[in-house]
Amino acid sequence: MALLMPASLLMVSATTSADAADAPQNTTNARQAKAKGKAKLVAMPQIVQQGKKPASAGSAKAALTATIKPAKAGRPVALQVQKGKKWKTVSKTKLTKKGLAEFGAPISKGGKALTYRVTAAPYKGAKAVTSKPTTTERWLTASFSDDFTGSTLSPSWSNRGIYYEPDSLRECSKGDPSAVSVSGGTVKLSVIKDPTRANERCVAKKDGKSTGSFDYRLNGHIGTEGSVSMRYGFAAARIKTHKLRGQHGGFWMRPTTAGGGDPRAEIDVVEYFGDKHPQGGLTSFIYSTKNNKAVKTGSWIKSPTSFLKNKKDGWSKNYHVFSVEWTPKMYVFRIDGKETYRTKVGVSDQFQFPILSLLSSDYEISQMPGGDKKLPQTMNVDWVRLWQA
Structure with a gap:
């Protein structure tokens, strides 16, 4: 069992594509229309805590890393937390050259795991994309x-x-x-x-x-x-x-x-x-x-x-x-x-x-x-x- 990857390490994704009916007729734009945007989000343990003074390990933030394709440096990316049936933006950053967006956010509230997703805004021809949700449940308790x-x-x-x-x-x-x-x-x-x-x-x-x-x-x-x-x-x-x-x-x-x-x-x-x-x-x-x-x-x-x-x-x-x-x-x-x-x-x-x-x-x-x-x-x-x- 130790050789099996935990479910929370498996990156989840969602895709978007252009509507075929609206696809441009020239070859270049047709390829762009068929290209799929992807967003993947991974939740990790509480490994984010920069600061001047000692602090409780329990107050450290969970790390969340999003991978966005196509990788367009500077693309706005938002981290959202689920609240009931709604989503609230809790952090924003910009995509790196490698297509990464890295965040630090609370791992839980009231002792319960939180569920996050990322959204990437339209940018330089790339359509908006949203990842599937991922939970911090796996990393609530350190060994x-x-x-x-x-x-x-x-x-x-x-x-x-x-x-x-x-x-x-x-x-x-x-x-x-x-x-x-x-x-x-x-x-x-x-x-x-x-x-x-x-x-x-x-x-x-x-x-x-x-x-x-x-x-x-x-x-x-x-x-x-x-x-x-x-x-x-x-x-x-x-x-x-x-x-x-x-x-x-x-x-x-x-x-x-x-x-x-x-x-x-x-x-x-x-x-x-x-x-x-x-x-x-x-x-x-x-x-x-x-x-x-x-x-x-x-x-x-x-x-x-x-x-x-x-x-x-x-x-x-x-x-x-x-x-x-x-x-x-x-x-x-x-x-x-x-x-x-x-x-x-x-x-x-x-x-x-x-x-x-x-x-x-x-x-x-x-x-x-x-x-x-x-x-x-x-x-x-x-x-x-x-x-x-």
């Missing part, structure tokens, strides 16, 4: 949710990477509980100086060459291995990143040890390498194995500022929801419900568990402006949610 309330981690989480590991390119840093704290409804993952090695210096290396000597570091690095895992569905985390280069924050997933499988099967939902990074700082990667060889798929997220709300927004200034949609055939990555990247390469069929980390790897330590004096650096995570498909 795992942690809002990081209280002052300690829940039993679901444990610390990772607690040894200095040269083979993992972290000879100068290791995971430690003292770099993790819970307060104000968030878990704070930091890179701090290791007080037990205050009188020592570590020689950091990049590509086997020294980049200088630095303080030993402790990393915030936690996961739910042996406690919480999933296979297929959505995984999301609301994160406000750290600021400076020299370390990278991450929300990622690794396979459980039970059942064997590919030990390299890793899903890097998002990594952030600091403000003012020349390539924008955000990445999504997939690790897998093919023909006994390691395969790395993914890249720097293109035009990352286009996913910010405005010029005052920023990854280290405000919270954003980073998510992955995982099906048996594909990964789709999103920021606040807007697609950043998709791939069919290296899709895992194993159960995976979520990980949160702020890691200071040897190859990047020398990149931090101000060096050791700028420690600590901190990444804040407001909540984590999984929706098992």
Whole structure:
């Protein structure tokens, strides 16, 4: 059953076509008259919640994505919610070059699912089109949710990477509980100086060459291995990143040890390498194995500022929801419900568990402006949610 797509992921469509009696006589216009307009709408979980302060995961908005054909960039598209026998427009946007219209809207009212549809107005020769309704019912309840309330981690989480590991390119840093704290409804993952090695210096290396000597570091690095895992569905985390280069924050997933499988099967939902990074700082990667060889798929997220709300927004200034949609055939990555990247390469069929980390790897330590004096650096995570498909 886990291999079957949930009904709510199936995109629904409606079509319109020109009346044959009114079709123009010339060949070009005749083809246009026969062309069908299509509108498809998909409802997803609550993965839209940009904001300055911590907020309840339950108040996040559901993501809804419409695909409109013909794809005419700039075409007005409206999202409507059903109220009795009537439809009310709740949001408007314009079609992208790829024919997408992406929305964030409430997932429920009074605990009950909502039904939505999209309508696209006539535009540059394209006739008006309306999608069939789709409901948010499938995603009302997450299979795992942690809002990081209280002052300690829940039993679901444990610390990772607690040894200095040269083979993992972290000879100068290791995971430690003292770099993790819970307060104000968030878990704070930091890179701090290791007080037990205050009188020592570590020689950091990049590509086997020294980049200088630095303080030993402790990393915030936690996961739910042996406690919480999933296979297929959505995984999301609301994160406000750290600021400076020299370390990278991450929300990622690794396979459980039970059942064997590919030990390299890793899903890097998002990594952030600091403000003012020349390539924008955000990445999504997939690790897998093919023909006994390691395969790395993914890249720097293109035009990352286009996913910010405005010029005052920023990854280290405000919270954003980073998510992955995982099906048996594909990964789709999103920021606040807007697609950043998709791939069919290296899709895992194993159960995976979520990980949160702020890691200071040897190859990047020398990149931090101000060096050791700028420690600590901190990444804040407001909540984590999984929706098992």
